Amino acid sequence: RPGADLAPYRADFPVLQRPMNDRRLAFLDSAASAQKPQCVIDAERDCYERYYANIHRGVYQLSQQSTQAFENVRGIVQRFINAPDEREVVFVRGATEAINLVAQSFVRPMLQPGDEVLITGMEHHANIVPWQLVTEATGAHLVVAPVLDDGSLDMDGLRARISERTRFISVVHVSNTLGTINPVETITELAHARGIPVLIDGAQSAPHMPVDVQAMGADFYTFSAHKTYGPNGSGILWGRLAHLQAMPPYQGGGDMIRTVRFEGSEYAEPPQRFEAGTPNIAGVIATGVGLEYMEAVGRDRILAHEQSLLAYANERLAEWDDLRVIGTAPGKAGVISFVIDGIHPHDMGTILDMEGVAVRVGHHCTQPLMERFDVPATVRASFGLYNDRADVDALVDGLHKVKSLLG
Numbered sequence: 001r002p003g004a005d006l007a008p009y010r011a012d013f014p015v016l017q018r019p020m021n022d023r024r025l026a027f028l029d030s031a032a033s034a035q036k037p038q039c040v041i042d043a044e045r046d047c048y049e050r051y052y053a054n055i056h057r058g059v060y061q062l063s064q065q066s067t068q069a070f071e072n073v074r075g076i077v078q079r080f081i082n083a084p085d086e087r088e089v090v091f092v093r094g095a096t097e098a099i100n101l102v103a104q105s106f107v108r109p110m111l112q113p114g115d116e117v118l119i120t121g122m123e124h125h126a127n128i129v130p131w132q133l134v135t136e137a138t139g140a141h142l143v144v145a146p147v148l149d150d151g152s153l154d155m156d157g158l159r160a161r162i163s164e165r166t167r168f169i170s171v172v173h174v175s176n177t178l179g180t181i182n183p184v185e186t187i188t189e190l191a192h193a194r195g196i197p198v199l200i201d202g203a204q205s206a207p208h209m210p211v212d213v214q215a216m217g218a219d220f221y222t223f224s225a226h227k228t229y230g231p232n233g234s235g236i237l238w239g240r241l242a243h244l245q246a247m248p249p250y251q252g253g254g255d256m257i258r259t260v261r262f263e264g265s266e267y268a269e270p271p272q273r274f275e276a277g278t279p280n281i282a283g284v285i286a287t288g289v290g291l292e293y294m295e296a297v298g299r300d301r302i303l304a305h306e307q308s309l310l311a312y313a314n315e316r317l318a319e320w321d322d323l324r325v326i327g328t329a330p331g332k333a334g335v336i337s338f339v340i341d342g343i344h345p346h347d348m349g350t351i352l353d354m355e356g357v358a359v360r361v362g363h364h365c366t367q368p369l370m371e372r373f374d375v376p377a378t379v380r381a382s383f384g385l386y387n388d389r390a391d392v393d394a395l396v397d398g399l400h401k402v403k404s405l406l407g
C-alpha cells in the first residue's frame with residue numbers, strides 16, 4: 001500500500017498521543033496548521049535553554065552562536081526550495097506578511113491607473129486583500145481568473161485575462177480549500193512571455209510536496225513555517241535576487257540599514273533590507289528543524305502518502321448519496337472539502353469533535369470560492385504526514401453519528 005510506511009512518524013508528535021473524548025485523536029486539520037514533532041519543540045526550547053541571545057551585532061559567544069544557528073536556516077531553506085542563492089531567503093512572519101511585502105514594495109510602485117493585477121478565483125484571503133489594498137490605492141484593477149466546476153483553474157480563462165495592462169500575477173500553488181494543484185510552470189511561462197512577474201503562494205505546497213522555485217519559474221514564492229511542521233510566527237519569502245535588490249524596504253527599523261542619519265538612511269542589501277527589527281530567532285531556528293524533518297521523511301513519500309489517504313477517503317465517502325465533494329480536480333493534494341444536504345457544516349464539526357475528529361468548518365478564508373460553488377461553508381478534512389486510514393475511518397464513523405443525530 002503506497003505511503004503506509006509513514007506510520008512510525010506519528011509517534012514523533014506529542015499532541016497526537018493525547019486522547020480526545022477517550023478516543024484516539026483524528027487530527028484532520030493540517031491545512032490550517034500542522035502539529036509539531038518533538039524535534040521542533042526541542043529545537044526551540046534548546047535555543048532558549050542553551051544559547052539564546054539577540055543576533056547579529058553581539059560580540060559575545062551566545063550571540064555569535066544564536067546568529068550562526070539563525071543564519072544557518074537560510075541555507076536549509078535554500079536547499080528546501082532549490083533557490084539559487086541564500087541571500088534570496090527572507091525571514092518573515094508568514095505567508096500573509098510575505099504577500100503584503102511583495103504587494104507594497106515590488107508591485108505598488110509600478111502600478112498606474114488602469115493597470116491590472118491578476119489572481120485566481122481560488123485564492124486565500126491572504127492573496128486577495130493585499131492586492132485590493134495596492135490596486136485601490138493606485139487606481140489599478142484586480143482581475144480574477146475563473147475556476148472550473150471540478151475546482152481546477154480555468155486556464156483558457158486565465159490566458160484570456162492576461163492583457164497589455166497586466167503588471168503582476170499572483171497564484172496559489174495548492175488550494176487550501178479544494179486541494180487543487182495548479183499548473184504553476186505553465187502560468188509562469190505564459191506570464192514571462194509577456195514580461196510579467198509571478199508570485200506563487202506556496203502555503204499549501206511547501207508542506208506537502210517537493211518544491212523547486214527554479215523549475216517553477218517563480219519570481220517570488222512564500223510559505224508559513226507553522227504548516228511545514230515548524231513553529232508559529234515564522235515564514236519565508238523567497239524572491240529573485242535582482243527583484244529584491246531593486247525593491248525598497250517594507251518596514252523600517254534596526255537591522256535593515258547600513259547607515260542612519262536624520263538627513264536620510266542607507267538600506268542594507270537583501271535579505272536584511274526586509275528584516276527590520278529583532279526577528280523570531282528561536283522560531284526561525286526551529287523552522288529549519290521542521291524543514292529538515294520533512295526532508296528526512298521524504299517529500300515524495302509525504303505526497304504519495306497523503307494522496308493515498310485522499311483516495312481512501314474518496315472511496316469511503318463515495319457511498320454517501322447526499323454528500324457533495326467540492327473540488328474533484330485530478331491529481332489533487334490531500335484536502336477534501338464537502339457538504340451534506342440539509343446539515344450545516346458547523347453542526348457536523350461539533351459532533352465530529354465529540355467523536356475525537358478535528359476538522360475545519362467554515363469558508364477557510366476563501367469566501368469568493370464559497371460563492372463560486374454556492375455554499376456558505378464546507379467541512380474540510382486535510383491530511384498531514386502523521387495521518388492514517390484509522391483517521392479516515394474515524395471521520396466516516398463520525399459522519400454516521402452526525403447522520404443518526406441530525407439526518
Ligand code: PMP
Binds near residue numbers: 093126174
Ligand atoms: N495562502 C494559503 C493558500 C493558505 O492556506 C494560508 C493559510 N491558511 C495562507 C496563504 C496564509 O498563511 P498565514 O496565515 O500563515 O500567513
